Amino acid sequence: MRTFRTARTVRVGRPDRLLAATGVALAALALTACDNGMGTRDEGAPGGSTSTSQTTGTSGTTADGTSGTTADGSTGSTTGGSTTDNASSTTGTGTGTDADKTSANGGTDDPADPASRVTCNGSNTTVTVQPVSRPLNHMLITVKNTGSKFCDLYYNPSVRFGEAQSAPRVIEDSQPQAVVTLAPGESGYAGVLLSSADGSGENGTTAHKLTVGFQGLEPGSNGGPSALPSLPAEGVYYDSTLAVTYWQSSMDDALSY
Numbered sequence: 001m002r003t004f005r006t007a008r009t010v011r012v013g014r015p016d017r018l019l020a021a022t023g024v025a026l027a028a029l030a031l032t033a034c035d036n037g038m039g040t041r042d043e044g045a046p047g048g049s050t051s052t053s054q055t056t057g058t059s060g061t062t063a064d065g066t067s068g069t070t071a072d073g074s075t076g077s078t079t080g081g082s083t084t085d086n087a088s089s090t091t092g093t094g095t096g097t098d099a100d101k102t103s104a105n106g107g108t109d110d111p112a113d114p115a116s117r118v119t120c121n122g123s124n125t126t127v128t129v130q131p132v133s134r135p136l137n138h139m140l141i142t143v144k145n146t147g148s149k150f151c152d153l154y155y156n157p158s159v160r161f162g163e164a165q166s167a168p169r170v171i172e173d174s175q176p177q178a179v180v181t182l183a184p185g186e187s188g189y190a191g192v193l194l195s196s197a198d199g200s201g202e203n204g205t206t207a208h209k210l211t212v213g214f215q216g217l218e219p220g221s222n223g224g225p226s227a228l229p230s231l232p233a234e235g236v237y238y239d240s241t242l243a244v245t246y247w248q249s250s251m252d253d254a255l256s257y
Contacts, residue, residue, distance in 0.1 A: 120151035120182060121214040121224030129210060129229045131194075131236060138255055139192040139236065141212060141229075143247075145182035153180040153188045153247035154223060158213030161238055162205070168192075171257045174245035189254035193243040194236060201239030208235040 110116060118124065124147030131139045141159075145151050156170050171193070180188045195201045210231050214223035248254040 117150045117152055117181065118147070119214065119216055119223045120145065120153045120188070122212075122227035123147075123225045124149075124151055125182075125227070127212050127227035127229045129192075129212075129231065131232065132255065135255060136197050137194045139194055140251065140255060141190040141192060142187055142251075143182070143189070143212075143227075144187045145184050148184055150184070151182050153182065154215045154217060155219055156215070156244055156246045157190050158211075158215065158226075159192060159242075159244050160211040160213070161207035161236070161242075162209050164207075168242040168244050171243050171245050174248070174253075174257045176246055176248060176253075180247045180249050189248045189251050191245040191248075191254040191257055193241065193257070195239040196241040201241040204237060204239035206235040206237045207231065210236070 120143060124145065125143045126146055128142045128144075129139055130142070141157060143153065158167050160167065174191075182188050195204060208231055210229055211226050212229060213226045215221055216223040245254055245257050
């Protein structure tokens with residue numbers, strides 16, 4: 001018996017369809033590879049992920065309580081208009097102006113400043129008296145400023161010997177051109193004519209007590225406490241020609257009248 005074998009015909013697909021199938025398979029593999037936990041990236045989509053940069057600084061405190069951030073990372077705070085930078089601190093020391101350069105007595109060192117000047121009197125001076133041999137029958141009054149301020153000697157001393165009620169006459173020719181001002185430690189002077197050299201004076205007497213008064217800014221006004229300088233043990237003789245000079249800045253001027 002004869003056996004017949006049937007032949008199978010295999011059809012080969014078209015090349016273009018084969019390429020298309022291959023492309024689909026590759027696309028599927030690509031999608032599978034992208035789905036690895038990072039998501040699908042679309043470079044051109046407006047809603048895509050963007051890179052974000054952040055600058056971090058330390059915060060400071062301003063006077064109104066709000067916080068601020070410095071660009072360099074240093075901390076700072078502002079209180080009442082002054083700024084303190086914790087990264088660096090600067091301390092400055094200023095010097096006073098001329099208006100601040102006052103002396104310890106409350107005024108300046110300028111004798112023309114009224115705040116630096118007071119009236120000379122028995123509370124801020126020491127007063128001494130000394131009879132002199134030349135010129136004859138004269139006595140010198142010395143006033144030394146023992147205070148801390150400049151003091152002014154106005155007009156002439158009010159001299160009282162013993163219990164006398166009236167002051168001696170003033171030698172007008174001795175009036176200086178300006179008020180005598182004494183700096184602390186300086187002295188002023190006045191001369192006293194005790195009696196006439198030719199004996200023309202009257203009512204001569206010997207005194208053992210002397211009061212030296214001071215005048216204020218106005219003539220005849222009270223300039224403050226009087227002084228009670230000591231007289232020689234034998235006392236001082238004077239008569240009706242008794243006279244006194246204005247205050248002088250030098251001993252020679254005081255004794256020249």
